[in-house]
Amino acid sequence: MDNDGNSGLDDVHLWPMRYDLHSHSKASDGHYTPEELVALAQKKGVEVLALTDHDTSAGVSQAVAAGRKLRMHVVSGIELSCLWHGNQIHIVGLSINCGSPELQALEKSQAEKRDARAREIGMRLEKHGFKDAYENTKAMAAPGASITRGNYSSYLFKVGAGPTEEYCFSHYLDKGKPAYVAPVWPDLETIVKTVLAAGGIPVLAHPSRYQLNNNWVLRLVRDFKNCGGEAMEVSSAMQSFSERELLTKIANKHELLCSCGSDFHHEKTNLDLGIDLSIPEGGTPVWKSPKFRLEC
Template identity: 80%
Template sequence: MESGENNSGLDDVHLWPMRYDLHSHSKASDGHYTPAELVALAKKKGVEVLALTDHDTSAGVAEAVATGKSIGMHVVAGIELSCLWHRNQIHIVGLSIDPASPELRDLEKSQAEKRDIRAREIGLRLEKHGFKDAYEKTKAMAAPGASITRGNYSRYLVSVGAGATEESCFSRYLGEGKPAYVEPNWPDMDTIVKTILAAGGIPVLAHPCRYGLKNKWILRLVKDFRSCGGEAIEVTGAVQGSSSEKFILTEIANKHELLCSCGSDFHHEKPSLDLGTDLSIPEAGKPVWKSPKFRLEC
């Protein structure tokens, strides 16, 4: 199916859990696989529609789309943008974006600069704890031009024996309040949402239950997101805790007239996370692929 073509033939795909995965990462940011490898892996695991949503970059989209066309896999052009809301780092996924959008390109450039400044400071802090040339070695492990995230650093720390898993290294060194944590300097949520809209995309509030917010703050976040022009929230996937959360989030989405999205937030295989795993949307919710703006690149 070509970009912009009616996708009504896939209207019933959401009835099967392992068909859509609208949140995933490649080596263009901090995933373990190249965009081509990721698309091929998703097809192997039974996903039919995959969105590539790398952190603050759409650099891997063209490769993902080309691979999708060659192997018969549907790909959605996406991105995951970082912002600050009441000093909390929040992620907004953009689905069906135009990577050539001038507004999006300008923001990607600005985000890349902010990421590099932060990544270098994290490296300096890790050096103080005995990890010589941490920034250079982490960058060498990433794909050329990739945006370096704390996820990249956690992989480097595992490689030098600082911990058995990326999660343990993240918790010990990179999480908030830990030795190598550096406060981010992201734009506000309004800026991010409006940039996604300018790029023709659908702004999606990523994994709202993973920010450590109490319920009243989650509700406030969703309300503010909607006020900015947000159009959907992830109600399932991305290790959001209990299975009942997707039904609660669906109710919240309906209350605020938001569409429902789903995505694994896949970076690499974990015991509790894989591409396409348990991503069904409750019948009460309106799936994001019902949006007239939702389109498949291939």
């Protein structure tokens, strides 16, 4: 398979199931190894998959190796956390150079912040009867994985703290709940500039999920664009057609490319790899960017 950007794939956006540019593996808080994730994506009809683990690109090389073996297209990616007016915002970096010194330095810093936060969450869970919560959660994750609240919700579900992982997250780990620990992330501009320094495409992830009203969403998009942002997720799982159309109009207004991604961690109702991820007519797909690159 060649590595000439989107060569030969210019019409792929006509097929809603073929691209998924936001997914997670065991390198952060997904349920599958990078190799398993690529194989699962292929099984489900995805043709182009981006691995975008939380604040780490550690799983990308394994995903690319699996893609070459299975003749599956893989895009190198990452999902970076930042703070904007006190809100935790996620920026996906697509087609990144994982060896970028700027990116590697940020990943190291983010990992230290994540570990400190994870240890504090573990201590708070201990006070609520979950003995060795941090150690047990870390043991469930892949070696060297960045531990997130998603990892903790998996652990809590496993030990019977609630009927679903979502329940465990909302009752123990969400803002205002017993084990919530406020994050300490870099600002939006720092994250966007780091993705750009790594040769990647900065993508504003799932802009409708930040519990912001419309005016604040528009303000976020404007600030993101002013920082050097280049694309926005307009197509995601569990989304109405009208929301997708509105996000596409916002992207067009700010001259942002349109991305799509399931934010897949594991199978759940109405959320799967590649599920209903079409770009609305009128939006310019992110894979039209000259920077968009297939690793295999």
